[in-house]
Amino acid sequence: MSTGNLKQRLTAAVGPSAVLDDPYDLLVYEYDASDEVIAGNHQPDFVVLPETAEQVAEVVRIARELNVPVTPRGAGTGLAGGAIAARGGIMVCLTRMKNVLEINYLDRYAIVEPGLINLDLSVRTTPDGYFFAPDPSSQKACTIGGNVANNSGGPHCLKYGVTSNHILGLEVVLPNGEMIWTGGAAPESPGIDMTGVMVGSEGTIGIVTKAMVRLTRVPEDVNVLMAPFPTIDAASSAVSAIIAAGILPAALEMMDALTIQAVEAAYHAGYPTDAGAVLLIEIDGLAEAVAESTEQIVTICKHHNANEVRVATSQAERDLLWQGRKAAFGAMGRLTPNYYLQDTVVPRTKLPETLRRVDEIGRDHKLKIANVFHAGDGNLHPLILFDRYKPGELERVLSAGTEMLHWCVDVGGAISGEHGIGLEKKDHLTLMFSPQDLAAMAGLKKSFDPLNYFNPEKVFPTGAGCGEIDSLKKHARWEKMGIHVV
Amino acid sequence: MSSEADTGPLPLAQRLSEPAIADAVSYAVDQMTPEYVARPETVDDLTGLIKSAAADGAAIIPWGGGTQMGLGNVPERYRLGVDLTGLNEVLRYDPDDMTMSVQAGCRLQDLNLMLRENRQILPVDAAYPEQATIGGLVAVGASGPRRLGYGPLRDLIIGMTVLMADGTVATAGGQVVKNVTGYDMMRLHHGALGSLGIVVSVNLKVIPRPQSERTVVATYQTLKDADRAALDVAASQLGVTALVVTNPEATAEGTGVRGRFWGLAVRCEAPPSAVVRQAERVVQYIQASAEEVFTEESSDESDARWQHICRAIDQRRDSPDIAVRLGIRTSRTRDNAGSLLDELKSFGLSRLTLDYGSALGYLRFPGSEITSEDFTEIVRACNRYGDHVTVMTAPAEWKHAIDVFGSRPAGFSMIESLKANLDPDRLLNPGRSVGRL
Ligand SMILES: Cc1cc2nc3c(=O)[nH]c(=O)nc-3n(C[C@H](O)[C@H](O)[C@H](O)COP(=O)(O)OP(=O)(O)OC[C@H]3O[C@@H](n4cnc5c(N)ncnc54)[C@H](O)[C@@H]3O)c2cc1C
Ligand SMILES: Cc1cc2nc3c(=O)[nH]c(=O)nc-3n(C[C@H](O)[C@H](O)[C@H](O)COP(=O)(O)OP(=O)(O)OC[C@H]3O[C@@H](n4cnc5c(N)ncnc54)[C@H](O)[C@@H]3O)c2cc1C
Numbered sequence: 001m002s003t004g005n006l007k008q009r010l011t012a013a014v015g016p017s018a019v020l021d022d023p024y025d026l027l028v029y030e031y032d033a034s035d036e037v038i039a040g041n042h043q044p045d046f047v048v049l050p051e052t053a054e055q056v057a058e059v060v061r062i063a064r065e066l067n068v069p070v071t072p073r074g075a076g077t078g079l080a081g082g083a084i085a086a087r088g089g090i091m092v093c094l095t096r097m098k099n100v101l102e103i104n105y106l107d108r109y110a111i112v113e114p115g116l117i118n119l120d121l122s123v124r125t126t127p128d129g130y131f132f133a134p135d136p137s138s139q140k141a142c143t144i145g146g147n148v149a150n151n152s153g154g155p156h157c158l159k160y161g162v163t164s165n166h167i168l169g170l171e172v173v174l175p176n177g178e179m180i181w182t183g184g185a186a187p188e189s190p191g192i193d194m195t196g197v198m199v200g201s202e203g204t205i206g207i208v209t210k211a212m213v214r215l216t217r218v219p220e221d222v223n224v225l226m227a228p229f230p231t232i233d234a235a236s237s238a239v240s241a242i243i244a245a246g247i248l249p250a251a252l253e254m255m256d257a258l259t260i261q262a263v264e265a266a267y268h269a270g271y272p273t274d275a276g277a278v279l280l281i282e283i284d285g286l287a288e289a290v291a292e293s294t295e296q297i298v299t300i301c302k303h304h305n306a307n308e309v310r311v312a313t314s315q316a317e318r319d320l321l322w323q324g325r326k327a328a329f330g331a332m333g334r335l336t337p338n339y340y341l342q343d344t345v346v347p348r349t350k351l352p353e354t355l356r357r358v359d360e361i362g363r364d365h366k367l368k369i370a371n372v373f374h375a376g377d378g379n380l381h382p383l384i385l386f387d388r389y390k391p392g393e394l395e396r397v398l399s400a401g402t403e404m405l406h407w408c409v410d411v412g413g414a415i416s417g418e419h420g421i422g423l424e425k426k427d428h429l430t431l432m433f434s435p436q437d438l439a440a441m442a443g444l445k446k447s448f449d450p451l452n453y454f455n456p457e458k459v460f461p462t463g464a465g466c467g468e469i470d471s472l473k474k475h476a477r478w479e480k481m482g483i484h485v486v
Numbered sequence: 487m488s489s490e491a492d493t494g495p496l497p498l499a500q501r502l503s504e505p506a507i508a509d510a511v512s513y514a515v516d517q518m519t520p521e522y523v524a525r526p527e528t529v530d531d532l533t534g535l536i537k538s539a540a541a542d543g544a545a546i547i548p549w550g551g552g553t554q555m556g557l558g559n560v561p562e563r564y565r566l567g568v569d570l571t572g573l574n575e576v577l578r579y580d581p582d583d584m585t586m587s588v589q590a591g592c593r594l595q596d597l598n599l600m601l602r603e604n605r606q607i608l609p610v611d612a613a614y615p616e617q618a619t620i621g622g623l624v625a626v627g628a629s630g631p632r633r634l635g636y637g638p639l640r641d642l643i644i645g646m647t648v649l650m651a652d653g654t655v656a657t658a659g660g661q662v663v664k665n666v667t668g669y670d671m672m673r674l675h676h677g678a679l680g681s682l683g684i685v686v687s688v689n690l691k692v693i694p695r696p697q698s699e700r701t702v703v704a705t706y707q708t709l710k711d712a713d714r715a716a717l718d719v720a721a722s723q724l725g726v727t728a729l730v731v732t733n734p735e736a737t738a739e740g741t742g743v744r745g746r747f748w749g750l751a752v753r754c755e756a757p758p759s760a761v762v763r764q765a766e767r768v769v770q771y772i773q774a775s776a777e778e779v780f781t782e783e784s785s786d787e788s789d790a791r792w793q794h795i796c797r798a799i800d801q802r803r804d805s806p807d808i809a810v811r812l813g814i815r816t817s818r819t820r821d822n823a824g825s826l827l828d829e830l831k832s833f834g835l836s837r838l839t840l841d842y843g844s845a846l847g848y849l850r851f852p853g854s855e856i857t858s859e860d861f862t863e864i865v866r867a868c869n870r871y872g873d874h875v876t877v878m879t880a881p882a883e884w885k886h887a888i889d890v891f892g893s894r895p896a897g898f899s900m901i902e903s904l905k906a907n908l909d910p911d912r913l914l915n916p917g918r919s920v921g922r923l
Contacts, residue, residue, distance in 0.1 A: 106721075106816055106817035107815045107816050150666065151666050153664055157664070161637060161641055162664060162666075164670070165637055174900065176899070178897065178899070180897040181896055182895075182896065184813065184874070185815045186812075186813025186814060186815050186845040186872075186873040187633075187813070187844060187846070188629070188811075188813065188846065188874075189813060189874040189895065190891035190892055190920045191891065191894075191898070191919075191920040192674065192920075193640070193673045193676060193678075194900065196673025197669075197670065197673055200666050200670045201669060220723035220724075220725075243582075243694075244582060248693065285725050285756075286723070286725050286756060286760055286763075286764055288759065288760035288763045291760075292757045292759060292760050345660075345662040346662065347585065347661065348582070348663075349582045377664045378662055378664070379664050413660070414665040414667045416666050416667050417662070417664045420666055421668070429667065432667055433657065434657070436650075436656050437657050437658060439654065440648070440650060440654070440908070441656075441668055441671060443904075443908050444669055444671065445669070446903075447903040447904040447906075447907045447908075448900055459668070
């Protein structure tokens with residue numbers, strides 16, 4: 001099959017303005033938000049930008065017939081290299097499919113196209129008293145299709161749960177070219193929970209073309225508290241104490257001193273720059289319950305040596321406190337040319353020792369590490385700051401990252417809490433899973449995609465032999481970029 | 487068993503020459519009795535057993551507490567009943583992390599008693615928590631009225647270990663509350679009715695036990711009135727945790743109020759002083775057209791009230807009743823349930839419970855009073871008004887004629903290939919799940 005013929009057929013399927021193959025146009029599609037020196041990059045042969053589910057299905061049928069890999073892509077904000085066309089082929093970019101097709105408040109759902117930007121949905125429904133709960137910090141840019149594929153989280157999933165809990169049904173194009181609806185407005189429809197299986201599968205077993213998402217009622221009342229602590233340890237014990245008291249905040253986020261400095265320099269969110277750590281705590285729900293819990297939390301924080309506890313009184317003040325948190329990754333530019341973001345999880349009680357270990361790892365490798373993370377559910381985001389052009393630094397970064405993964409798994413945690421495995425972490429999957437575990441997962445993959453042409457090279461570890469080749473390739477690529485690995 | 491390593495699995499007849507439990511009749515499913523029954527007490531025992539069964543090509547039906555063995559199509563084959571209640575260890579419980587890992591045979595009530603000591607709960611309903619096992623709950627994948635407040639069991643599962651049909655043990659997920667490492671195999675097995683693997687142990691997140699609770703109950707002359715009240719509460723910001731409407735028969739069983747009244751029950755769970763206000767505000771929302779409104783003010787009574795409501799939905803396996811569940815979205819409940827009731831008038835519908843918080847409805851008919859033609863008619867009518875329909879219990883001879891899960895779901899070919907890849911010899915619950923797989 002010549003690419004010329006493929007181009008013709010893709011053009012017939014989606015129209016000429018929706019097929020890109022000019023290397024210049026393809027350039028941005030080589031990357032996602034992960035650092036390409038870590039996760040890798042690769043150019044697709046074609047990018048198609050379908051406008052309807054039928055077009056997606058047609059593209060998939062063409063790809064299947066001609067045995068060309070297919071890689072779905074949303075906004076490309078993924079941090080694990082998931083949306084990179086690792087074997088070239090066709091990238092199906094869903095950003096032109098961004099309509100809200102139905103909003104039904106009585107039954108509490110919306111049906112949206114996958115390219116809809118996460119925040120756009122809540123912006124639409126909040127005036128009516130409803131919102132879409134998953135709120136990744138990237139919500140101004142990422143798509144709901146990407147959220148579904150990665151089972152994304154966000155600060156508020158401590159109380160509201162991750163994306164999976166909010167997806168009622170999906171229209172998907174399967175690798176066999178079929179287009180089906182899974183799930184629906186009434187739960188527990190008979191059969192295997194295809195919706196649940198699809199969410200978090202990173203585009204390896206289907207392309208989401210519509211999502212029926214749950215809309216959550218806006219709570220009656222909400223309080224945001226900001227509590228600076230002298231040390232990370234003090235803040236961590238306050239976190240444990242809040243949870244132990246039987247309070248389930250909507251969000252419970254922590255930032256360390258380095259992050260506070262970066263955020264304050266960039267946004268002036270009002271975090272005290274002399275604090276060792278800041279907790280951002282949101283409580284929502286019934287007015288009476290919010291009042292009762294707020295009091296409890298203030299007492300707990302003070303008991304654990306909070307320097308002060310500030311309760312935001314206006315919407316503007318709440319927004320400002322949150323803006324600082326949500327833009328924290330971006331603010332790192334103030335401190336460093338590059339950062340490598342880890343996404344590990346540990347049991348909540350292991351937070352204090354884990355943070356101490358992260359600090360140690362940083363010192364051992366002579367690297368600065370900033371921490372800004374979802375403390376309530378033990379999901380860390382150590383940001384390893386570096387300059388990729390400083391000889392030897394990248395290697396230290398990678399080795400520090402791997403040490404963190406090992407530590408987190410050893411204390412009973414996981415290597416990704418919300419960002420996914422993609423290309424970046426696939427070779428670390430064996431830290432958590434045995435060959436038998438992986439074989440069962442491979443059985444699932446094979447059931448949907450026996451030809452292994454949907455988002456190939458992702459999630460599953462490379463075979464031992466291939467692994468060596470890959471790392472050689474990686475080094476070659478770095479050399480090309482002028483990065484010298486010692 | 488070291489010898490097995492050399493010679494391959496023992497045949498079942500040798501392994502189970504003295505059946506652990508003699509009375510195979512008590513392990514009958516849809517009147518089919520197994521040749522062998524075993525109650526393994528370790529995962530190794532279970533693995534050996536399944537390998538033997540696989541070598542013999544013996545069809546296996548796993549058993550938990552047996553409360554939902556009526557659910558499913560009539561088995562196609564059945565030689566080995568595996569009672570999992572011997573695997574009943576709590577593998578770990580970390581109160582401060584609010585997580586636990588339990589074997590499949592652990593009973594819901596035992597777990598909640600243990601959790602109670604740390605003021606935590608697994609917020610999952612069951613009509614018979616003293617019997618129901620975690621493995622059974624996971625395999626059935628049905629959630630009760632408290633789903634409104636706490637989500638389904640599905641969303642509380644953070645990891646799982648499953649014995650696959652080939653005798654390998656596969657784990658997915660982990661011990662932390664947030665985790666996207668690898669595929670979500672937990673959701674594959676949740677609700678799969680044990681057709682793709684035997685659940686060995688489950689990791690769960692638990693939640694703080696609500697500090698206090700109250701239940702507000704109201705009665706109405708008509709479904710229309712009860713529906714309006716339920717919709718008002720549903721649209722409010724009151725954050726209630728369960729919301730159920732019952733027909734007069736179910737009202738009598740669930741709330742104890744006799745007479746021709748429709749019932750509405752609303753569960754409030756919150757900190758102590760907030761819950762009082764919450765219940766008072768619920769009353770304001772629902773009292774307009776009510777006949778009677780009362781509040782269960784103690785937490786224990788409130789909890790007991792819901793136990794009754796759950797029992798009006800469920801029934802024991804040996805009950806002669808016919809039970810049907812339908813997906814019924816809130817906005818259409820009044821119209822669809824109303825029309826359905828009209829059509830079913832002549833069949834002696836006894837109890838109807840409309841779970842507004844879950845978008846599910848449950849019907850029960852006295853089995854002794856209807857014929858197989860009536861049964862067909864009932865299922866047909868339910869299909870006209872439900873988003874989906876499952877016959878939860880019915881006599882085996884009637885079930886032969888239908889798929890109790892209704893028509894094949896979209897993407898059935900994927901379910902077929904999952905079965906073909908994960909259980910190629912169709913040893914696990916053959917014929918019982920959707921599409922008679
Ligand atoms: C600054 C910043 C902050 C972030 N904060 C968070 C956070 O708080 N929480 C969090 O969880 N993540 C966060 N992320 C990561 C990222 O934003 C999420 O993973 C997001 O869901 C990805 O969406 P996307 O549209 O960009 O998907 P992409 O990056 O385009 O794709 C991600 C994966 O989804 C697949 N995919 C995309 N669309 C579809 C589809 N329609 N059907 C099937 N597969 C599809 C792709 O193949 C790929 O594997 C952050 C990223 C950045 C850059
Ligand atoms: C009103 C009501 C409310 C309910 N609420 C909830 C709820 O909130 N959450 C919830 O999860 N359920 C709920 N249920 C469902 C129900 O209570 C349970 O599913 C049930 O009790 C099953 O437990 P069991 O041990 O008796 O299973 P059994 O009846 O023994 O088994 C049921 C099925 O599962 C299979 N099975 C059993 N154990 C295993 C195993 N270890 N591995 C593989 N397959 C197995 C069996 O083969 C059988 O097909 C509710 C039910 C009712 C009626």
